[in-house]
Each structure stands twice: as C-alpha cells, then as structure tokens.
Amino acid sequence: QVQLVESGGGLVLAGDSLRLSCVASGRPFSDYAMAWFRQAPGKERDFVAAISGSGLITRYADSLKGRFTIFRDNAKNTVSLQMNSLKPEDTAVYYCAAGPHSYRASWLPLKYDYWGQGTQVTVSS
Numbered sequence: 001q002v003q004l005v006e007s008g009g010g011l012v013l014a015g016d017s018l019r020l021s022c023v024a025s026g027r028p029f030s031d032y033a034m035a036w037f038r039q040a041p042g043k044e045r046d047f048v049a050a051i052s053g054s055g056l057i058t059r060y061a062d063s064l065k066g067r068f069t070i071f072r073d074n075a076k077n078t079v080s081l082q083m084n085s086l087k088p089e090d091t092a093v094y095y096c097a098a099g100p101h102s103y104r105a106s107w108l109p110l111k112y113d114y115w116g117q118g119t120q121v122t123v124s125s
Contacts (some may be wrong), residue, residue: 002026002114004096009119012086016123020081022096022116030054033099034072034079035112038092038121045095045109049081053102061107086123093118 008020035050049070097112
C-alpha cells in the first residue's frame with residue numbers, strides 16, 4: 001500500500017506560479033512511477049505529467065510542455081509539480097498518483113494504482 005498526500009494548491013492570479021507537492025508513504029518510493037492528473041468541474045480527469053522511478057524519464061501533456069515541470073526527490077519521498085504562467089483554464093483539482101511500473105512514465109490513469117485526495121488549484125483572471 002502507498003499513501004499519497006498532496007499539498008500546495010490555492011487561489012492565484014493568471015500568470016502566477018505554484019508548486020504542488022505529494023508526499024508518499026509505504027513501499028520504497030523509487031519503486032513507483034509518479035504522475036499528476038487534473039480534473040476540472042464537469043470534465044474528465046486529464047493527464048498532466050509523469051516521471052519514472054529514477055526520475056530520468058518524464059512525460060507531459062502536449063498542451064502543458066514548457067509551463068509545467070515534474071520532478072521528484074526519492075530521498076524525501078516527494079514528487080512535485082512546478083506550474084508557471086498559470087491560466088484560468090488550469091483551474092482544477094490536481095491529483096497525485098503512483099504506479100508500480102517504475103521504469104515508465106505512463107499517461108494512462110489505469111497504470112496508476114494509488115491516488116491522493118487531490119488539491120484544488122484556482123486561477124483567477
């Protein structure tokens with residue numbers, strides 16, 4: 001079992017930056033690929049970014065490349081999402097997820113077995 005707790009969400013203005021963090025507990029953190037997904041009201045959960053267990057492989061949603069950066073600190077059991085130049089359309093609940101395929105950075109939700117409770121990000125214009 002892996003427990004995930006996100007933090008760092010909040011209300012910001014368009015153009016601001018925000019960093020989300022997710023702390024994991026349970027099995028060795030480097031055994032898991034990690035990802036961020038987001039879900040806006042009335043919409044499906046969308047892939048944001050993923051990172052392999054080693055941190056060497058990353059993957060991003062095409063529309064977010066260049067603005068969002070995912071990174072991890074295996075010594076601190078933490079994965080983070082740096083979000084820059086935020087837009088109102090980035091408003092969503094952001095979820096951290098862990099999957100046992102540590103060598104990959106999948107964009108598929110079904111590849112992730114464990115999910116956090118989510119943290120709200122609201123970007124005001």
